[in-house]
Amino acid sequence: MEQHEFKTLIEADDIQRRVREMAERISIDYPESSPLFIVLLKGAFIFAADLIRNLSIPHEIDFITLFSYQNGTKRSADVGVINHLRCHIEGRDIIIIDEIVDTGHTLSRLIRTLKDHNARSHRICTLLDKPDTREVNIEVDYVGFTIPDVFVVGYGLDYRERYRNLPYIAELTPEIKNTINS
Ligand code: IMP
Numbered sequence: 157m158e159q160h161e162f163k164t165l166i167e168a169d170d171i172q173r174r175v176r177e178m179a180e181r182i183s184i185d186y187p188e189s190s191p192l193f194i195v196l197l198k199g200a201f202i203f204a205a206d207l208i209r210n211l212s213i214p215h216e217i218d219f220i221t222l223f224s225y226q227n228g229t230k231r232s233a234d235v236g237v238i239n240h241l242r243c244h245i246e247g248r249d250i251i252i253i254d255e256i257v258d259t260g261h262t263l264s265r266l267i268r269t270l271k272d273h274n275a276r277s278h279r280i281c282t283l284l285d286k287p288d289t290r291e292v293n294i295e296v297d298y299v300g301f302t303i304p305d306v307f308v309v310g311y312g313l314d315y316r317e318r319y320r321n322l323p324y325i326a327e328l329t330p331e332i333k334n335t336i337n338s
Pocket residue numbers: 196199224231254255256257258259260261262263306307308309313314315
């Protein structure tokens with residue numbers, strides 16, 4: 157385990173409870189159409205694993221890796237695709253699973269692709285939403301927790317590929333960041 161003392165923002169139990177509620181809500185909203193869940197890698201892999209295990213409806217799952225050019229904790233609007241979807245999109249009801257919506261650039265890139273491939277519908281399901289930092293206007297349909305403009309790690313979210321394994325969400329304060337960087 158890492159040695160840093162993190163400032164916990166959302167406890168593990170609260171995450172698990174909320175994820176169960178979200179899965180129940182989605183199961184009610186999609187009783188019959190067998191939606192296709194598209195999981196954004198890498199960050200959403202833990203959230204997606206917990207969410208789908210709480211679903212009570214038939215569904216399929218696929219994965220996509222998008223990246224935005226990044227400088228430390230700052231993101232840019234330039235989004236590229238690393239691995240592509242393998243499932244057929246046309247005519248499907250899609251639910252995108254993301255771990256956090258920040259500027260919204262990553263999701264708006266993916267939504268463009270889904271429209272190009274004639275998805276029947278799409279909704280966004282995210283564990284965390286940071287509305288204060290949004291740069292593009294996108295509709296987020298299922299939100300676990302709304303958080304302020306702080307950089308967070310844990311439950312799949314990383315800082316330089318570290319801390320994805322924490323079972324809770326922690327704020328990466330500038331003081332901790334300095335000790336990591338030094
Ligand atoms: P967006 O395109 O700016 O919405 O960025 C989305 C991606 O940036 C997320 O899926 C995360 O991978 C990453 N990201 C944004 N905020 C944070 C954070 O606070 N901690 C860790 N990763 C973040």
